[in-house]
Amino acid sequence: MLRPRRLIAQRIGLCKYLIWEDQRREQEARGVSDGEVTLYPILPVVFYTGEVGWDHLPGMAELTDCPRELLAFVEPSPAVLVSLAVLSEHELLCGDPYLGSAFRVLQSRHVGSDRFESVCRKTMDELMPLSTANPVRWKRLLVFVLRMVVSYREGTEARGLVERALERVRDRGDAEEVRMMANAWIETMWQKGLEEGRQ
Numbered sequence: 217m218l219r220p221r222r223l224i225a226q227r228i229g230l231c232k233y234l235i236w237e238d239q240r241r242e243q244e245a246r247g248v249s250d251g252e253v254t255l256y257p258i259l260p261v262v263f264y265t266g267e268v269g270w271d272h273l274p275g276m277a278e279l280t281d282c283p284r285e286l287l288a289f290v291e292p293s294p295a296v297l298v299s300l301a302v303l304s305e306h307e308l309l310c311g312d313p314y315l316g317s318a319f320r321v322l323q324s325r326h327v328g329s330d331r332f333e334s335v336c337r338k339t340m341d342e343l344m345p346l347s348t349a350n351p352v353r354w355k356r357l358l359v360f361v362l363r364m365v366v367s368y369r370e371g372t373e374a375r376g377l378v379e380r381a382l383e384r385v386r387d388r389g390d391a392e393e394v395r396m397m398a399n400a401w402i403e404t405m406w407q408k409g410l411e412e413g414r415q
Contacts, residue, residue, distance in 0.1 A: 239256060259295075262297050317339045347385075351390075359397045
């Protein structure tokens, strides 16, 4: 997120309910009855990448126009705010090192071309152990990295970075799958840009 957003609590609440709906549908597809469906807790984490200070996330109570005595009925959407711009390398990697490594690419989005490519190469190498331990998560994080490349670098530079990043994926089938996943996202963003431009 590039700038503070007043309506973040409403967006978080919507995302949480959509995830719970996915959980319900997945269990329903497995034949779990309504009486046996179990929903799992969600801890929203907002990664803020902007330069303007943002010291707290507005809650639903700040968005709701109602008497004070009714605020208890407003659904709270607590979340954790993480400002990537001020995190050190150690802080990025101390929890989940794979996720932290991927976020390092986002944190480095404004550095020079050579430095950015170096960060991307390092991240790809650090993610490699996941390719056997958890292939699904590995591919998702690779797609995340490629999204950052395409989002923050210009055409020729972005294409070159994507190709060189995929060369570091040992299995050609995996590389092609990641490319297809990234391309699907790129196509969606391109179409969204066209639609917004028409409005």
